[in-house]
Amino acid sequence: MIALDKETFQQEVLEADGFVLVDYWSDGCEPCKALLPDIEALAEAYGDKVKFAKLNTTGARRLAISQKVLGLPTITLYKDGAKVAEVTKEEANKESIEKMIKDNAL
Amino acid sequence: MENVYDVVIIGAGPAGLSAALYAGRAKMKAVVLEGSKVGGQIAITSEVANYPGSIHDATGPTLTARMVEQADEFGAERVRDSAVSVDFSGKMKIITGEKATYQAKSVIIATGATPRIIGCPGEVELTGKGVSYCATCDADFFQDLEVFIVGGGDTAVEEAIYLTKFARKVTIVHRRDELRAAKSIQEMAFNNPKIEFMWNSVITEIKGDGIVESAVFHNRVTGEDTEIFAHEDDGTFGIFVFVGYDPVGKVFKGCVDMDETGYIVTDAQMKTNVEGVFAAGDIRVKTLRQVITAAADGAIAAVEAEKYIVHSFKE
Numbered sequence: 001m002i003a004l005d006k007e008t009f010q011q012e013v014l015e016a017d018g019f020v021l022v023d024y025w026s027d028g029c030e031p032c033k034a035l036l037p038d039i040e041a042l043a044e045a046y047g048d049k050v051k052f053a054k055l056n057t058t059g060a061r062r063l064a065i066s067q068k069v070l071g072l073p074t075i076t077l078y079k080d081g082a083k084v085a086e087v088t089k090e091e092a093n094k095e096s097i098e099k100m101i102k103d104n105a106l
Numbered sequence: 107m108e109n110v111y112d113v114v115i116i117g118a119g120p121a122g123l124s125a126a127l128y129a130g131r132a133k134m135k136a137v138v139l140e141g142s143k144v145g146g147q148i149a150i151t152s153e154v155a156n157y158p159g160s161i162h163d164a165t166g167p168t169l170t171a172r173m174v175e176q177a178d179e180f181g182a183e184r185v186r187d188s189a190v191s192v193d194f195s196g197k198m199k200i201i202t203g204e205k206a207t208y209q210a211k212s213v214i215i216a217t218g219a220t221p222r223i224i225g226c227p228g229e230v231e232l233t234g235k236g237v238s239y240c241a242t243c244d245a246d247f248f249q250d251l252e253v254f255i256v257g258g259g260d261t262a263v264e265e266a267i268y269l270t271k272f273a274r275k276v277t278i279v280h281r282r283d284e285l286r287a288a289k290s291i292q293e294m295a296f297n298n299p300k301i302e303f304m305w306n307s308v309i310t311e312i313k314g315d316g317i318v319e320s321a322v323f324h325n326r327v328t329g330e331d332t333e334i335f336a337h338e339d340d341g342t343f344g345i346f347v348f349v350g351y352d353p354v355g356k357v358f359k360g361c362v363d364m365d366e367t368g369y370i371v372t373d374a375q376m377k378t379n380v381e382g383v384f385a386a387g388d389i390r391v392k393t394l395r396q397v398i399t400a401a402a403d404g405a406i407a408a409v410e411a412e413k414y415i416v417h418s419f420k421e
Contacts, residue, residue: 029243030150030167034143061247066402068316068344071234088234093142 001043002053006060012053014081019105021097023054024064024074031092032073038094039075041099050077050105077104110209111135113411114201115182116189117216119146120397121387123173124404125214125411132412137183139203144184145170147351147388149395150240151261152268157397166242169397189217194361196420202233209420212382212411215358215370216404219388224256227314228321229347229399236318237345237360241265244344245272253280253344254321254338256309259317262348263287264294269346270300276383279304281326309345317342338399353389365391376407382414 004012004022013020023039025032036054043052057064057072067076067083074088075097085100087093113129115122118140129136148154151166160169178184187203194213201208204419221239223229229237238244245268253273255266258280264287266276278285278295283305285292295301304323310331313323319342320335336343353368362378362385363371370385372378380384386403388395 026243026246028246029240030145031143031240031243058246061249065247065317065342068235070236070244070317070344071240072235073240084113085265089239 001009002051003041004053004055006063009060009063013053013078016051016078017080019050020078021050021052021101022076023052023077024067024069024072024076025054026056026058026072028058029072033072034084035092035094039097042094042098046098046105048100050101075100077101079104109206110198111137111211111417112140112409113137113212113214114199114208114210115214115216116201116386117141117146117218118144118174118184118416119216119218119296119387119400120148120173121389121400121404121407122146122214122216123170124225124401125216125386125408126177126182126184126404127173127180128405128408129411130177130182132408133181134412134415136181136408137185137208138177139187139189139201139208139268140184141188141217142186146400147152147221150242152242153264156291157401159299160397164166169211178355191359192357192361193384197382199382201311212384213417214404214407214411215362215378215385215389216353216387216400216407217354217357217384217389218400219353221347222350222352224309224347224349224355226310226312228314232312232314232318232345235316236314236342237312239347241268241346244346245269245383248344250274251340252277253346254304254309255346255348256280257348257350258282258285258287259348260287260291261349263291265346265348266301267291267298269344273344275302276300277304279309279323280306281306283307288375297350308381312345314342318345334420348393351388355389367406374406375410377402377410382418384411 112134148166184371193200384407386407387400
């Protein structure tokens with residue numbers, strides 16, 4: 001998984017061709033940390049179809065808000081730089097993220 | 107036989123982890139089904155200051171981490187699995203999880219409770235878009251912005267105080283004209299210059315295109331409705347909801363006795379109406395739902411489960 005920051009986000013996500021999945025997380029978000037192993041497992045399984053990336057929103061708050069992300073965890077799927085699907089909070093679990101990938105990117 | 111345990115503990119908050127600690131120490135073969143996350147509600151709590159010994163660096167996550175470490179040290183197994191269905195009819199209890207099936211001589215239900223939602227239009231759609239139930243998760247998005255807190259209990263007021271470290275202004279919206287929170291917490295809130303109060307009020311609608319942009323506040327005394335919009339320069343504000351909890355016990359419905367709101371009925375030994383099935387923590391009918399009472403329940407349940415096994419599974 002690529003670790004994004006506010007310098008690389010534009011290039012790696014918004015200007016990227018194809019599918020990019022962004023895991024928005026932060027230092028204070030325990031549910032985010034609990035979810036990370038599941039996302040890493042999905043990256044193993046679908047990494048050839050979707051580029052997996054994560055953004056620590058601590059220090060990239062404005063960037064997250066510009067993407068209309070104001071709550072964590074949020075997992076967003078982009079295609080050619082545009083948001084195509086998103087799951088957040090209680091909905092953000094391995095099954096729903098996998099479904100989001102299957103429904104949109106496969 | 108595979109997956110046969112002395113005790114299967116369902117839930118990994120303070121009640122489940124305390125039960126695991128006591129079961130582990132008693133050399134019972136124990137497994138904790140921790141669901142998708144450990145720690146329960148305190149895992150998202152900014153400060154746990156009312157648990158004895160938890161004083162420095164007393165955040166929910168650090169306390170949880172120590173509880174997990176301690177339970178692990180005494181040999182309780184933990185798996186990331188949730189109960190999908192249970193069969194408590196036989197002497198061996200059967201718990202069907204998402205990943206495996208578990209057989210147990212005894213069961214401790216410690217699934218806890220989950221934050222209640224307001225139930226107004228826009229709330230679900232804008233969750234994670236300005237509406238939040240987790241201050242530690244989302245506080246830093248609201249640096250220098252305005253935040254509304256809905257609720258008047260301990261959690262609402264404590265999280266309001268926590269949010270003043272981030273937000274420009276914090277308004278506590280409460281449906282009554284006085285808070286329910288402990289007096290010491292109230293005092294801290296009243297003395298905090300960043301905290302304002304909106305009494306006798308509820309939020310009846312949350313609006314916004316992709317993120318929260320406005321909300322409608324209804325005054326229960328005057329009957330007046332006021333729509334408050336985010337400042338133009340801010341673009342948004344936060345709405346943090348702490349209006350109580352609902353039990354997480356759907357899976358057990360019809361298997362053990364519950365009250366009309368879905369909390370499980372036990373005696374003082376944490377016994378449910380089913381032999382060998384115990385309940386501990388917030389899922390139980392009780393008057394005080396706190397870390398300390400959850401931990402006590404867990405300890406009692408584990409000790410009683412052990413007694414039950416010794417008595418009922420004699421060779």
